[in-house]
Amino acid sequence: MRTLAASAFFCLVSLLHSPAASAQSLSCGGTLSGVGDSKVSVIQKCGEPISKEFVCVPRPQVAWVLSPYPGGPAQQVVTQQCVPMEDWVYYRGQGNFLGIVRFYNGAIESVRDGEKMR
Template identity: 60%
Template sequence: MNIVLRTFASTALLLAALQPGGASAQSLSCGGFLAGVGESKFSVLNKCGEPVLKDIVCVPRPQVEVIVAPGLRGGGTRQIISQQCIPMEDWTYHRGQGNFLGIVRFYNGAVESVRDGDRVQ
């Protein structure tokens, strides 16, 4: 395998390993309607109403930077993978006693993910 393919394959594996876990591509059920990935904040508000909590979070995401330096081995370029903070908004919905909280994460005004939070006692 040539060096370009090896570098690409190792970068892809590293990026996959750095992805945050826990989020799943499920929907939030709200009074007979489903709110899911790709929907706008307006749509979620219409279907589910106001959340019990709105929170701005900083989500680390890997970013690949290529540095060109003539003195380096391997053609003069080097890849650096760093974590970048991406601001997102989490809306938390109370689904009732004994159920899990529903957490809807928004990125750029649209639902990025829906996941279960803690169980309400």
């Protein structure tokens, strides 16, 4: 029973963290840019964005700290680390939402909607 529960948990975590489960794409002139595409690819498909901004995204980081006592067990510590990323904003036209493309290590990490343009 324990391995069945562990397998179910692993499958659930895999689905939640897969790009297809949470990713959008940016449509530009009939072509799509999505998770994993490079900055060069996005510029070729969509042109230059209306703005670019470097952001610090906090992400949990697990570390192990040795016990100060001889033979004591190591302790697991979770801290927040700043992960540098870049947000590009695209204007999609009057009445549409802005498209925000987040890059990590030169590739699209996520695409989301911004404010609606009036």
